[in-house]
Amino acid sequence: MIPLSYFLILSIILFVLGAIGFFIKRDLITQFMTVEIMLNAANLAFITFAKSASSLDGQVIVFFIITVAAAEAAVGLAIILLVYRQKKTIKSEDIKLMKG
Amino acid sequence: MAHILFFLLAIICIGSVLGMIISKDQAYNALFLIVAFACMGGLFALLDAPFIAAVQIIIYAGAIMILFIFVVMMINLRTGMGPEKKKWTLYFVFLVAAVLIIELVLTLKGALKPISSVAMDKIGSPTDLGRLLFTKYLYPFEITSILIIAALVGAIVLVKKRDKE
Numbered sequence: 011m012i013p014l015s016y017f018l019i020l021s022i023i024l025f026v027l028g029a030i031g032f033f034i035k036r037d038l039i040t041q042f043m044t045v046e047i048m049l050n051a052a053n054l055a056f057i058t059f060a061k062s063a064s065s066l067d068g069q070v071i072v073f074f075i076i077t078v079a080a081a082e083a084a085v086g087l088a089i090i091l092l093v094y095r096q097k098k099t100i101k102s103e104d105i106k107l108m109k110g
Numbered sequence: 111m112a113h114i115l116f117f118l119l120a121i122i123c124i125g126s127v128l129g130m131i132i133s134k135d136q137a138y139n140a141l142f143l144i145v146a147f148a149c150m151g152g153l154f155a156l157l158d159a160p161f162i163a164a165v166q167i168i169i170y171a172g173a174i175m176i177l178f179i180f181v182v183m184m185i186n187l188r189t190g191m192g193p194e195k196k197k198w199t200l201y202f203v204f205l206v207a208a209v210l211i212i213e214l215v216l217t218l219k220g221a222l223k224p225i226s227s228v229a230m231d232k233i234g235s236p237t238d239l240g241r242l243l244f245t246k247y248l249y250p251f252e253i254t255s256i257l258i259i260a261a262l263v264g265a266i267v268l269v270k271k272r273d274k275e
Binding site for chain 1: 112113116120123124127128130131136139140143146147150153154156157158159161162165166169170173174177178181182184185187199200202203206207210211214215218221238239242243246247250254257258260261262264265266268269
């Protein structure tokens with residue numbers, strides 16, 4: 011039996027790596043991917059706690075998180091495509107102006 | 111056996127996330143991310159959540175990453191972008207990472223203790239999950255469907271080419 015704390019430690023590591031990646035990477039698409047990694051780390055923590063409490067509620071919440079992440083990815087990628095169409099770049103440092 | 115599987119999945123997961131941070135090409139980034147998500151699905155299966163593991167593989171590694179790869183192909187950048195090289199950004203990143211690690215470890219330390227001793231034998235079968243989804247969580251479930259329709263319409267309206275402004 012694997013100790014559940016290993017899963018929590020892995021989730022911490024993945025969350026921090028996602029945060030580091032979000033600040034280090036410079037294009038919008040990869041930054042968006044790192045956000046997905048942070049969401050996944052949170053999912054892992056949820057499932058770990060669901061198992062430790064031996065209840066299914068945590069798994070239901072993870073199911074909702076995955077659904078919302080799918081919706082978020084669709085809208086976010088549409089916005090990135092729109093930004094690229096208008097500015098011809100997806101470097102995040104080139105997009106400082108909040109005007110359309 | 112389970113230990114070996116856990117460490118294998120964890121190492122592949124962390125390695126592919128690191129590869130994603132280091133690599134320049136966005137298409138490779140997306141492929142690294144697919145590997146990481148598939149490993150995460152395996153970890154979910156290790157935690158007795160077979161339905162969530164399947165959903166993770168199908169929706170995350172399948173649907174969402176296909177969306178990412180489509181957008182990467184549509185944007186079609188000639189040259190990728192490496193990680194940030196500026197000094198102060200790196201200092202800031204390491205500061206943020208250190209603060210996050212300390213904060214998370216301190217928060218979860220209290221939660222770690224009682225966990226390891228609890229004996230669990232219950233498996234999260236899809237039947238129980240579905241029953242819970244349609245009884246206790248019925249309203250969130252219905253609201254999620256509205257959210258998905260809204261996201262679908264929003265994404266289409268955003269990307270649609272307007273005829274003439």
